[in-house]
Amino acid sequence: MIQTEGLTKKFDGLTAVDNLNVHVEKGEIYGFLGPNGAGKTTTIMMLLGMERPTQGTIKLFGKDLAQSYFEIKRRVGVLSEFQFLYEDMTAKEYLRFFADLYEVENPDRKIDEVLSRIDLLDRQHELLSGYSKGMKQKLGMARVLLHDPDLLILDEPQSSLDPYGIKEIRDIIMEENSKGKTLFISSHILSEIERTCHRVGIIHHGKLLAEDDMTHLKQQVTSEMEIAVELEAYNDAIGGDLKEQEFVNSVTHEGNKLTIKTDVGEDHRAEISRIISSNGGVVLSMVAKEISLEEAFVIITEKNLSLLTKEGQAS
């Protein structure tokens, strides 16, 4: 759906995007992450043909944007971080303008439909100059949905929203994806990215450092998995037996609570449960503590840790 090869952008000698190879498959939700100034917005602008790459190629829907500009643009919906609206218009007029631009069929019905989805139907006749930041953000999302695009490029879609708004946008993202739509999301709200995205790409100083699904990405930045077990009663035989297992790196206990560190890759919880039972223990709870996306992101960007091979694939 989106494919960039060797994408590079230089501004006055400064490399904003450096040899970027991003691949987004049809029907996936792709999180595009990076600290401020990493090159995310420049990349998005190049994807949309609004910045010319210094080098490299971009394909959307398998086509070159320059060759099929109008055809591609009509299949893409874009939401930027800041909402720039015609403030002398009402929400209805604003959406009607874009419906006409995209030649949407049955525009009035479609406008009502998208306004309902973002809960702004009853405020459609108010001037946009009176809209709050959050309402403007939601109206921007309505504009994106208006022409039923196959690819949605969302830059910070949940910034300036309250928890209800964040959930509304998350639900829309999931609904659109369930209809087979592809989403490319750039966001700093990593908990939302973790909840919604199938794969993420992490960019830092213009370079793509990692591109993988959540599980593999987290596995690559940590060598151990931590399993917390709560027992009815602890006995030394349990600890001793666990320590002898090959997959166990360390076992510590505090009262009836055990912390077991294992190698990443395989799930050893069933085996641990069996060992505890065979030593007369009873498991009350067992939780595998995973590294969060936020922790993985910090590790990767702080250490400038590249998880990609030379070919740009996950190692």
Add this chain to the structure above:
Amino acid sequence: MSKMKYRRNAIGVIARRDIKSTVNGIGIYVAASLAFLVAMLFVRSNLKGVTENGLMVMVNPLNYPLFIAVIIGATYLALTSTISVARERDQGTLEVLFYGPVDSTTYITAKFVEQIVTFLGLIVVYIAVFFIISKMTNFGMDGSFLAMAGLSVLLAASIVAFGLLLSTVSRSARTSVIVLLVLLLAFLAIDIVAGILNSMSAKDMSATLIYARVAVDMLNRGLKWISPFAYLNRGIAAVGLGVASQILSSIGASLLYTVVLLALAVQFLDRRGVRK
């Protein structure tokens, strides 16, 4: 659907929105009122000439008032087109348009169409008002009046293209307006200085002043191909002479000027980008 069809639709949608915005705004009415006010002063002066001096014949008495009204209307267009692109870039709405099926050619053409349609509306009102004045005063309106009205559309096209080019080059709406005013004043100043120097006798001039006269005269001649207002003067002079070939060549020059400036505006918008 073809690229042309997509483009035509986008031009229509953007131009319609802008025309609506112009009609709902106050600027166009202020410009039209000012144009009529100044034009009426000239009509009054002509009437006075007839009554006080007992003139029996006056050649095209409404043409000059129309010329003044056209210049004021065109100056309004120059200002609005100079602001148009830069203001939309400042507001960020230009960026949002380009997320969709809009490119530089589409956008510049839409802005051009909007301004020309506005001017056509203005000209229709001008003709209607001058027709009423003609009936009230018995001042005649002949073919040259309509020819001038027609030529004024070409002037409008040249001025709009000039304004759009400035708007794409400038970093902000304010800079665009300042650049426009500075350029117009510079054109005027050079024209006045050239006139003064040319009216002086060479015998009374020092060698330096003679060189300055030649230089200013050459500069002034060059500017006649850059200043959009010069194209109307050329057209009106041709209409006055009634020479078809000169009228056609002035129309051709205006059209060529417009097309070249619009193409440059598209290029500059592409290079400068649409982001704030």
